Each structure stands twice: as C-alpha cells, then as structure tokens.
Amino acid sequence: MECHDYKLTRTMERENLNLNPLQRAGLLTPEAREALFEFGDGYSVCDYCAGRLDEVNKPGIEMFLEDLAKFIDADYVRTTHGAREGKYTVINKICEPGDTIVVDGNAHYTSYLAAERAGVNVIKVPNSGDSRAEITMDAYRETLENAIDEVGEIKLALLTHVDGDYGNLTDAKGFGKLCKKLGVISLLNSAYGMGRLPIKANEWDIDFVVGSGHKSMSASGPIGVLGIKEEFAEDMLARSKTHTNKEVELLGCTSRGAPIVTLMASFPAVVERVNRWDEELALTRKFVDNLTEIEGITQIGVTPTEHDLVRFDTPILNEIAKKHPRKGFYLYEELKNKHIVGIKRGQTEWFKCSTYGMTESQRDYIANAFKEIVEKYKD
Template sequence: MDIEAIRKDFPILDTKVYGKRLVYLDNGATTQKPTAVLEALDHYYKTYNSNVHRGVHLLSQQATDAFEAARTKVAAFINAKHTYEVIFTKGTTDGINLIASCFGRGFLKAGDSILISAMEHHSNIVPWQMICEEKGATVKVIPMNEDGVLQMDQLPALLDDTVKLVACTYVSNSLGTVNPVREIIKQAHSKGIPVLLDGAQAVQHIPVDVQELDVDFLVFSSHKLYGPTGVGILYGKEEWLNKLPPYQGGGDMIKTVTFAKTTYNDLPFKFEAGTPDMSGAVGLAAAIDYVTAIGLDNIQKEEQALLAYALEQLTAIEGLRLVGKSPERSGVISFLYKNTHPFDVGELLDKQGIAVRTGHHCCQPVMDFLGIPGTARASFAFYNTKEEVDILVAALKKAAAMLD
C-alpha cells in the first residue's frame, strides 16, 4: 500500500493544529473521509437530491436507484444472503436499540435474561437494561480478566435456559480486544440462542462475512467506515427480521393504513419508517467502494503492522502503562502515564498537534473493573504512519517530563 498516496485522498490530514501538522489518532471515535465520499455527497445534493421510493418524477427515481444500490453494496460488503436483510439505521446505537426494543417486545418475558460481555460500550448495555426492566428480565455478563480477555470457560454455564439472546462486541472500543465471536456464536447456537454482534469497531479493520460467522444480527456505523455520520446498518437474518415486530411507525414501513388497522411492509422497509438518510447511504456506498478498492485484507495487514510497531514503541516509555493486553487485538491502544489523569495527557498531546480520545470511552464498567478513571486512547486507521507513531512517542515523552 502506498500510504502517502492514500493520505492525499483525505484533505483533513493536511490540517494544522497549533502550527503543527495534524496527527489524527482518534479513528475509534470517527474516521476521516476521502475525497471520493465528499464528492459523492456533493454530487447527490447538486444533481439528484430528492425523496425516495414514492416519487414518479426523474429525480426521485434517480435517488431511489442510488439509495437501493447502496443497500446492495452493503449486502455485498458483509456477504448478506439477501439485500433485504440490510436495514438502514442512524448508526450502531440505533441498530442495537431497534433489536432491543423489537426482540424485547416479541420474545422477552419475566425471568428471562440477555447475555452481554464485560467490555461492552454503553450502547450495548443500556438498551438491554431498559427493555429488561420493562419486561422483568435481567442482564447477565460474560466476565473478563485484567488483560481484557473474556473468560470463555464461564460461557457454557452462563448460557442457561433463561438466556434469550447474546449481544457482544466484536472488537472492544476501549481495549482493542478482538473477541472470539465465532466460538460465542457456536456455543449460543448450540442452545438455540440468537446472537447480535456490535461491529462498530470491526468492519473497518477486519473482513466480516455474516454468512461465514452465521451471526443473527450485526450492527455498525458509516462514520467509522470512512463514510458520513448519521447513517448505519443493521443486518438481520431474514427469519428473524420477519419474526420481529416493527420498531417505529410512519411512512414507507406500511402497506395499507386505515383508522381501524395497519398492515406492515415487506423487508427491508418494515423497519425503515420515515424519510431515510439518502445522502448518507450514497456516501456510505462511496466509502465501501473506496475501502473495497484498497482491499480489507490489505488494510488489516497494514494496520496490524502499525499496531505492532506502536505497541513496541509505547512499551519502551518509562512510566507508561498499557491498558488491555489481549494477544488478539485491533485498532486501539489505551494507556495511562503513572498516576496522571488521562485528560491531562490528552491536553498535552493536543497542544503538540496529536488527536487522541480521553475518558472512559462509554465503557464505565470496564474502567470500574480495572480501578481506573479512564484512559488515553490512540486508535489507528490505514492512513496512519510509523512516522506519526514516532511523533506520538516523542510527544508522550515531552508530556511525561512536564507531568513528573
């Protein structure tokens, strides 16, 4: 991969921060957008902006064609069996809330439980707590150890008759751990239990094939995949999507409406009430085209080499503690410097032109388990370089000298 050529596709990487070239290491929060995505958005609004599906005029037909072509590209990207198994959402959080609400209304009762992991983002905790509280069910947790690795030996006992669904992150946003999702799915399915995967930190780093995984639901966000904000994807197996009640009512998710009764639309429209984010779908399609042209296998290889280099360099900094030491990891390095609050480290890095994320990363239970207030988190994309890692290391050493 010609990283310097790739970097030219991302205009924001030329930004100056306090007079220094931006070193953007906050890709776990959101990725930057290539020119191809920006141009696709611009072209949509300048040439065929219109509402989709119900218009007979030309612009509406063009917008509908582009919107549905985006759905087809997403289906191919994750190898969905059917295009109509791809539902457009507002993002990962929206997708999880959709399944929590629909599955809870349709299949959850008092005494049941939902099984999640100890390293979930709040978005894969709170929706399940809300629906469980409503239904008299409980949330159970697969524990992890201090290295940030799930204690899989406890999974068989946790998968008892009360568990109706397992919801687990593929890659931890706070620790970088790549979870053994194939084994989780296999064990859950052996008990007839469906599985939802939070792929927000996975699909941009790892080739994800929903048929090979045999996963029942997958959610992810466009903006972490080099696409625009405000749009995301829920994949669901056809059999499950047909069984679930609709999430919201409104236009496009109906076949007929009378004051006496409403009949719902077929998949995927049953779950897409109201005007969708048409431009977001177009932008996501452009992002998928861009990533596919480079190749996710190539991206994964490049990022893993960069991650290994960064781990080696950061480990050599005296007083720096890495948080999360899973041998299987992707995209993220969390760290602390001695007893310094991560906000202070983040501030000093920012003044040197380096963007990292600080705090609990919407993973308070993880931080509570580890007994820390949060971490500083450097998260990588394929446009990052070893030179940027060297800049980060030098900046951390400078920050350490100021904090000691």
C-alpha cells in the same frame, strides 16, 4: 430572536493528528467529500424514490445494499441511524418486555440503553477481571447456560465484537456457533469492527450484525448497518398492514441524505482497506511497542493488541502532572504544540487512543512525541 454563537468550526481536530478512537475510522474519503457536496441538501436521495429507500436506484442505494450484504456475508442488509438504533430494532422486535437477554460485560453503554428502552432485563457475561479484561467464550458459554437454566428462555445474546474500552477483539465465530447450539438468537455489535476488519456473518452463524458508518466506515454520522439472516428477514422487515410497501421496523425509511451517500461513496475504499487489516494491525502493534518502551507506560487489555483502539496505563505521565505547574493539563498542551490532539484535557493516569489509518511515520512521530515529553519532565 437573537441566536447564540454555535462555534461551528473544527479546524484543530481536522488539521492535527487526532488520536481520539471515535474519530479515526470515520474520516471521510475524498469520494465521500464529493458526495457530500452533491447530496448535502435535505431530502437529497429521495428525488427518484418510488416508496422504498432500499430500492432507490438513483443514487444506487439498492445496488449498494447488495454489495454491502456480500461484504459482510449477510442475507439482508438495511441501513439504520447507527449501531445503537440497529441493536434497539433487533432487541425490540425479537423480545417482549420482561424478557432477559445476555450481554458481554465489555458491552457499549448503548447495548444497555437499547435493552432498557425495549423493557428487557440484562444478564452480564463477566470479563476476565484482570488487566486483560477479556471476554472468553468459556465465560460466555457458562453465563448463557446458567441464564437458560435460571430464566428458562433467553431469546437473544449480544456480543461486542470489539469493545470501546480496551479494543479487545472477541471470538465472533465461536459466539455464533455457541448461540446456534444453544438455540439462542445472536446479535454481534461490530461498531468498531465492520469497516476495519472482515465480517463473515453467515460463515460465523451470526443472526444479526450491526455496524457503524460514522465510527468505522468513513461516513458522516449518523448511520449504521444492520445485517440480517434469511430466517429473520420476514419478521424484521415486515411490511405495514396499512401501507403495504413500507417496512414497519424502519419506520419506512432511515437515512435520507448525507450519511448514506457518504457511506456509499466511501464503500469501495472501505472494502479495500479491510483487505489490508493485517497491515493496519502490524502498524498499530509497532506503535504500541514504541510507546510501551517508555518506562511507566503499559498496554491494558489483551496483548498483543488485535485492534487499533488501544488503552494504556500511564503512571509516569501522572507522576509528571503532580509536579507540573499546569498540573494534568501539561500533557494536552505539550501534545497540542506537537500537533497531536484527541486525548482529553487534564487526563494523565491512562488514555485510550487509535492511530488507525495513519502512516508509519506519523505513528512513529506520535510515539516519539510521548518519549520527548517524558524525557523533558521526568525528575
């Protein structure tokens, strides 16, 4: 049979400054590139497996999971196929079909899909409804208390640590304490957090936390992290009745190759960069300041931002589009000429972006590029 051409190159996205928030913190480290070479082949991590992925010693998956648990202050850690798969695993195991869970209103779509697949209902905590789109712990408390009054038992509450629309950072510690007080199991979705900023699951009284290797931990996709508090480990990591060495909820094993070795290889660099989160945030804030100096560009979400993912309203760029012969495409094309990619073709009314991991001069270059484009076309 004849195969199509699958266009398996990605030169432009790799070689230019990529503002797509999905892509910034998943860039491989040099160490991960080497690991990819070593372990690219199919079942590569399983040469020395005695039956449990989490106990493989060559490569040192067991030691890695110990380090990872320490890093996020959780009692147990397993890898999953991604944050969404981690959320599904928790919801599916903790809840029965027909149960109700509470989820913040800025949650990623996969939180809803995980709930839907597990057959549970969702009550939303509203965000502030203004341009800050903030999830406050007061709102969470009110919704959760009302939900308990109304439904009876709420088995699980989910909080998005950093949402993917505004990059708002929520109060994970306040959430953990609130859930503990109300006797509700807590799940923190830190897909945009873990690997960028510090996670202290036990200190924050969080029962389950998920992270994303491909989104925020410089690993090849797909891979996630699931942190588990001691009291839930027996249930969540229960062994099979027929195959007593295997963990049922993980179907025995999860990551068999490239994703886990790249996660492991990048891990020391990730630990180190999380220590420098304050510097990263300062650079992002300076970038936001530079960009919002342009009249007609404002930051949406909580200000000053507390994360590198930032959303901008850009009426000035949209005004230009209305008059430009290339319509909305001018912006994509002008940026591409300046070696900047990652903002969708045709989009000018608003955009979200991240400059995570870029140097200060790269960020300045990008902000100046926008200034030059606006300068070139306005009136």
